[in-house]
Amino acid sequence: MTAWWDYSLADFLLFSPRVYYRLFENMNTTWGLVVASALLAGVIAFYLALRHGLRGNRIIPVLLALVWAWSGYGFLWQYYLPINWAVSYLLPGFVLQVVLFVIFAVRPLPLCFGWRGDFSSYVGLALVAFALIVYPFIGLIEGRGLIQAELFGSAADPTVLGTLGFVLLSRGTWRWVLLPVPLAWCVISAGTLWVMDQKVAVVMLVALWMTVFCGWLDFRNGVTRRRLETAEID
Amino acid sequence: MNATFKGNGNMTRHHITRRTFLTGAGMLGIGGLVAARLPGAGLAHAASGPQPLHHRIPGTDHALPAVGLGSWITFNVGNDPVLLKNCTDVMAAFFAAGGAMIDSSPMYGSSQATIGHGLAELGIDREQVFATDKVWTSDEDGGPEQIDESARRWGIRQFNLLQVHNMLDWENQLPLLQDMKAAGALGYTGITTSHGRRHDLLGIIMEREAIDFIQVTYNPLDRAVEDRILPMARERNIAVIINRPFRGGRLTKALRGQPMPGLAADYGAQSWAQLILKYIVSHPAVTCAIPATTRVDHVRENMAAITPMPDADKVLLPEGKERHAIARAIEAAL
Numbered sequence: 001m002t003a004w005w006d007y008s009l010a011d012f013l014l015f016s017p018r019v020y021y022r023l024f025e026n027m028n029t030t031w032g033l034v035v036a037s038a039l040l041a042g043v044i045a046f047y048l049a050l051r052h053g054l055r056g057n058r059i060i061p062v063l064l065a066l067v068w069a070w071s072g073y074g075f076l077w078q079y080y081l082p083i084n085w086a087v088s089y090l091l092p093g094f095v096l097q098v099v100l101f102v103i104f105a106v107r108p109l110p111l112c113f114g115w116r117g118d119f120s121s122y123v124g125l126a127l128v129a130f131a132l133i134v135y136p137f138i139g140l141i142e143g144r145g146l147i148q149a150e151l152f153g154s155a156a157d158p159t160v161l162g163t164l165g166f167v168l169l170s171r172g173t174w175r176w177v178l179l180p181v182p183l184a185w186c187v188i189s190a191g192t193l194w195v196m197d198q199k200v201a202v203v204m205l206v207a208l209w210m211t212v213f214c215g216w217l218d219f220r221n222g223v224t225r226r227r228l229e230t231a232e233i234d
Numbered sequence: 235m236n237a238t239f240k241g242n243g244n245m246t247r248h249h250i251t252r253r254t255f256l257t258g259a260g261m262l263g264i265g266g267l268v269a270a271r272l273p274g275a276g277l278a279h280a281a282s283g284p285q286p287l288h289h290r291i292p293g294t295d296h297a298l299p300a301v302g303l304g305s306w307i308t309f310n311v312g313n314d315p316v317l318l319k320n321c322t323d324v325m326a327a328f329f330a331a332g333g334a335m336i337d338s339s340p341m342y343g344s345s346q347a348t349i350g351h352g353l354a355e356l357g358i359d360r361e362q363v364f365a366t367d368k369v370w371t372s373d374e375d376g377g378p379e380q381i382d383e384s385a386r387r388w389g390i391r392q393f394n395l396l397q398v399h400n401m402l403d404w405e406n407q408l409p410l411l412q413d414m415k416a417a418g419a420l421g422y423t424g425i426t427t428s429h430g431r432r433h434d435l436l437g438i439i440m441e442r443e444a445i446d447f448i449q450v451t452y453n454p455l456d457r458a459v460e461d462r463i464l465p466m467a468r469e470r471n472i473a474v475i476i477n478r479p480f481r482g483g484r485l486t487k488a489l490r491g492q493p494m495p496g497l498a499a500d501y502g503a504q505s506w507a508q509l510i511l512k513y514i515v516s517h518p519a520v521t522c523a524i525p526a527t528t529r530v531d532h533v534r535e536n537m538a539a540i541t542p543m544p545d546a547d548k549v550l551l552p553e554g555k556e557r558h559a560i561a562r563a564i565e566a567a568l
Contacts, residue, residue, distance in 0.1 A: 014343040015310045016528070022314050082312035083343045 013195040015083045020196065021139065023079040024155055025148045031074060038067050038153025039132070042162055046128050049169050052114035058105055060113050064163060065101035067153035068094055075156055090188065093181040097163075100178055111172040120168045120214035120223065127165030127207060131158040138200055157204065160185045164211045171223060176215065183208055286332040287540040287549045289521045291422070291446070292471035298364055300515040300540045302335030303328045303533065304477060304526030310343035318351055320528060325352040327530045329362060331537035337449075337475065337524045338388075339368040339399050340380055346387035354389055365390055366475075368426060369407045370399035377410045395447055397424035401435060408443060422446035428477050430458045440466055449475040452520070453485060454513050454561040455568075464519035473521040476514050480507065480525055488568055495563035501550040506564075507532070508539035513560045515540060516551040 028035055045063040048056030072094030081087040104111050115121050135158040136149035152158040160182045167178050186208035193201035217223075288297035303325070311317035325336070338345045346367065353363065367384050369377045385391060396411050398404045404425060414420040424447030427436055433450075440448065440463070448467060450459045456478070467474045480486045489506040503509035507525075514523045525536050542549050552560055 014307065014341070016307050018528070019311050019314070019317060022317060023312070026314060079312065083310050085343060 009191055010195050012086065013192070014085075017196045017198060019083055021144055021148045023075070023083070024150050025145075027075060027079055027154060028147060028149065028151070031154070034070065034074065035151055035154045038070050039151045040153075041067050042128075042132050042152040042159075045166065046132060049113040049128070049166060050115060050125075057110040057112055060166065061101040061105035061111065064166060065098045065105065067159055068101065068163070069098045071154055071156050071159045072098070075154055080156075090185070093184065097178070097181045100181075104172075104174075104178070109172070111170040111175055113166065113170045115169070116171075116223070118217075118221070118223070120218050123210050123214050124165040124168030127168065127210070128162050129165075131162030131165065135161065135203075138203075142198070142200075156185065157189050157200075160189070161203070161207050164207055168211060168214050168218075179211065179215070183211065284542045284544065286537055287515065287542075287551075289515070291473045291521060292468075293446075298473075298522050299332055299334050299537075300520075300522045301333065301511060301536050302337060302364070302366070302475070302522045302524040303333055304524040305336065305338040305345040305349060306342055306477075306526050307482075308526040308528045309338070309345035309348040311348055312344050318348060321348045322352040322355045323530050324527060324533050325349070325358075326356055327533045328537065329356065329358060331534060331541065333533075333537055334362065335364040335366050335395075335475075335522055335524065337366040337477075338384075339370055340384055341368070341370045341399060346384055350387050350389040360390060363390075364394045365392075366395040366397070367393050368397045368399035369411065370402055371407070372403045374403065374406045377407050381414075392419055393421070395422040395424055396420055397426045397447060397449055399426055401425050401427060401432060401439065404439060408439070408445070412444065422473075424448060424473075424475075426450070426475075426477070430456055433458060433463055437462060437466060440470060440472060445472060447473045447475055447521075449477055449524075451478040452476045452514060452517070452523075453479050453481060454510060454564040455481065455485065457561070460517075464517060468519045474519050476520055476523040479510060479514050479523045485510065485564075489564065492567040495560075495567070497552075497556070497559055497563060500556075501552055502543055502546075503539065505535055506567075507535055509560060510564070511536060511539040512549075512551055513557055513564075516553065516557055 041063045045056075045060045048060055072091060076087050076091055076094060081091075115125070131152045136146070136151050139148055139150070140146070150158050152162045163178070163182050164186075167175055167182075186204045190201045190204035190208070193204065286299040286301065289300050290297045308324075309321050311321060328336075336349055338349055340346065352358075365388060367381075367388070369380055369384075371377060371380050381393075381396065385393065396414070398407045398411065408423065408425065411420060411423040415423050423445050425436065425439055425445055426449035427433070428449075428451045430451055436448065436450070439445065448463070450463055452459050452464075453476075464474065466472075486507050492506070494503070494506065494509070498504075498509045501509070501512050503512055511523055511525070514520055525532075527533050527536070540549055
């Protein structure tokens with residue numbers, strides 16, 4: 001009996017880098033306004049997180065729910081699925097993430113987003129800034145045009161990276177439930193990019209490792225357990 | 235070369251003059267690619283231009299061009315109209331050069347649909363295509379539905395050849411294919427593997443089961459099948475399709491820029507790719523190789539490797555020790 005475990009990672013690389021990056025070009029040109037709006041939503045969420053405001057704690061999860069919903073529908077469903085049947089197994093993860101963000105937006109004690117000045121905050125800040133500002137330009141290093149830029153809110157990788165940053169910038173006992181889907185995506189995406197010989201695969205693995213490390217630091221320092229109310233003063 | 239493939243996939247044993255879509259690759263100008271059925275083109279006879287080398291399917295009177303067209307990765311382009319056009323152009327050049335076998339799989343993403351798109355755009359006669367696909371499921375009862383879906387994506391009713399992809403659930407899927415063949419719904423049956431994996435199991439199936447084709451990896455660097463699998467295929471009259479002739483493009487990429495060995499000229503090979511293909515298809519057990527490409531110039535180059543030069547009446551191929559010399563030259567160039 002030959003079975004699934006006989007396959008290697010390379011066996012499941014179904015497409016070439018050329019086809020993969022054309023997905024972003026087609027998405028950016030076809031859905032330009034929506035793509036720009038999703039990026040703007042990320043910028044607003046970042047601004048609200050740094051403002052440390054009570055309203056932001058409600059709005060940020062809503063914005064993140066919207067960009068995950070759009071990335072799941074717009075990128076995964078519309079563009080990625082036709083060239084990668086495995087995406088059908090990943091889509092439920094995006095749906096789950098949207099539901100979780102909605103729950104966090106409406107629960108009585110919301111997550112508290114803000115700068116704490118600790119190491120996790122630095123990493124969270126760096127991840128969000130990297131996802132919003134730097135990641136779209138990474139393709140230039142590989143010789144791809146900006147038209148193929150992967151933008152936060154639409155392309156999955158920068159959306160996931162930014163989300164990891166937002167979670168690290170937040171406080172709340174249950175914030176860790178927001179991590180499994182993005183972390184799993186980091187592993188899957190890193191594997192895909194690695195098999196395609198794309199050096200950016202390292203970025204996904206570094207983000208994963210940093211997030212787990214910061215999570216451990218926060219747990220050890222009791223960041224998660226601190227009373228949320230103390231940080232909700234505008 | 236006299237041979238043809240009946241569109242219903244049920245191979246007939248009598249000879250029919252092979253039809254070509256165009257009279258030769260030379261009819262295509264730079265970027266000039268066939269995008270629609272040309273009047274009478276489907277009835278143009280092979281004699282009007284140099285025809286590619288054909289290898290007989292063992293145990294039959296039919297023959298296939300010794301180079302086919304793979305679709306792994308290269309034809310998985312989704313709904314991208316630019317890339318679909320590109321793949322259609324590749325197919326046009328392939329058929330224009332006398333190609334016939336196109337190979338795909340349900341595992342290959344949108345490749346089947348891309349092939350169907352290309353066939354429809356080009357208006358290719360069904361008889362010109364040796365439609366080769368696979369069944370790839372671990373669902374004991376899932377084979378028929380998957381095969382129907384594959385045929386729908388290709389835009390055809392039946393396949394010429396269906397193989398059990400990577401021998402997945404072969405105990406259930408191979409009997410299905412054998413039943414289809416017995417019922418006249420399929421021309422040939424086969425099994426596949428790649429990357430040199432599971433040759434022990436492949437050998438067992440070849441010994442025990444009635445199969446017409448195997449598909450394995452073989453190139454000047456990956457020669458594991460020479461020891462047992464290829465001799466066994468000859469002994470048992472099993473046709474052999476070769477996948478990954480260029481190691482997924484990595485072999486030709488590694489050889490790029492390296493000077494061609496002097497012996498390449500002896501066989502009319504003008505590139506490393508042509509020398510590799512000549513090495514592969516010159517093995518007496520090999521029926522055809524199926525390189526995949528996204529480039530029109532590459533598919534022409536591949537087909538030219540098995541097409542006689544204008545001033546020659548046959549393709550120059552290495553034999554015996556000459557083949558070993560080619561393998562050594564390629565190893566030395568890396």
